[in-house]
Amino acid sequence: MNKQSTAGNRGPGIKSDCFVELELLPYGGIQIELKSKVKALYGESIERLANDILNVFGIKNARLSIEDTGALEIIIAARIEAAIKKIVETDLEYLFPVIEENKNATDKDQFRFSRLYLPGNSPKLMLNAGIHHPNGVILDLEDSVAPDKKFEARFIIRNALRSMNFYGAERMVRINQNKKGLDDLRYLVPHSVNLILIPKAEDADDILQVNQVIDILKKEKGINHQIWLMPIIESARGVINAYEIATSANNVASLAIGLEDYTADLGTIRTNEGNESFFARSMIVTAAKAAGIQPIDSVFSDVADMEALARNVQTSKGLGFEGMGCIHPRQIAVIHENFAPDPDEIEKAKKIVLAFKEAEAKGLGVVSLGSKMIDPPVVKRAQKTIELATKMGKLSSDWDNN
Secondary structure, three states: OOOEEEEEOOOOOOOOOEEEEEEEOOOOOEEEEEEEOOHHHHHHHHHHHHHHHHHHOOOOOEEEEEEEOOOOHHHHHHHHHHHHHHHOOOOOOOOOOOOHHHOOOOOOOOOOOEEEEEEOOOHHHHOOHHHHOOOEEEEEOOOOOOHHHHHHHHHHHHHHHHHOOOOOOEEEEEOOOHHHHHHHHHHOOOOOOOEEEEOOOOOHHHHHHHHHHHHHHHHHHOOOOOOEEEEEEOOHHHHHOHHHHHOOOOOEOEEEEOHHHHHHHHOOOOOOOOHHHHHHHHHHHHHHHHHOOEEEEOOOOOOOOHHHHHHHHHHHHHHOOOOEEEOOOHHHHHHHHHHOOOHHHHHHHHHHHHHHHHHHHOOOOOEEEOOEEEOHHHHHHHHHHHHHHHHOOOOOOOHHHO
16 A cells, blocks of 8 residues: 655635645656646745755655645645655754744843744634734644644744744744653754743653753754753743742743633633732742743733723732733734833833943942932832833833933
């Protein structure tokens, strides 16, 4: 019996994707059947791409059927490669060049107000995600991907990390749990990922296992830049161990909470008010601040209620969080606006920073504002507020010269 496999999506509502069927034959050469709404314009280039991929993997005799709904080359290639690797054991990869926009590393303490979740097996949602200007995009391999599609999603995400323009958003990936998550890493670490989210983290060992694999892959591939981690706390045990997790490794940049799973673990129902999660959210903030990293709040699941979202962000900010997840682009602007410093915060920060500069210019070791002494942590927080207000266009960069 000839070996056969499929990969991709088809059916009503499927756009910017393709579905491929591959059958290895004993003879007959390569037979490509292409159905595409853009066949007249791009049919020849799609067939050339398919032939090139088959050739790279040493396949000489096969029938390849492609149903295309306007997919980019990197998506078509990912689908064909996934189909091949379902029936052919090989370590070969078909890789596109890393585009210039995706060669940047990111900083441990850079702003992460918003991170937009994108299902890893739905390329159409990735294409324009960056134009909404989230601080980060999360290419998701976990909950948003069906179990039988996770293998295929790895190739989509790998190619997107290399060749899809996210317009400056930090490139994040949420891996799966346990061994499957560790296996995910070989599709991410060598391919321009900035930050990896570790779901359902419950102790330091969860982080150390991920780092062991990352270190091996970085050494194999000659990667020198840091890859940041964002553990997600989603259980009562994880909350109790939050500080242990936050301090488990130097590349832990942020600590997030996932409230859907956390409230399920408690046996309670999640509400917009969030009283049932107040303890857990406070624990995450306290653990993160004690460890010197960013506390990141959960997603807000009602994408239609912007007023409730704004209230939720204000509560989140009041608790000390420095960002949250989002599941729809329309949430991004509301999150940014409400996490940004308000006018009173900016004015207070300006006075503190000016007092600090004046004391520094006079060689004074003590900073005071009027008759009140200002501690170094207060100055640092004020400087961060100024930096944030400037970055978000709420304060001119030369404000102290006005």
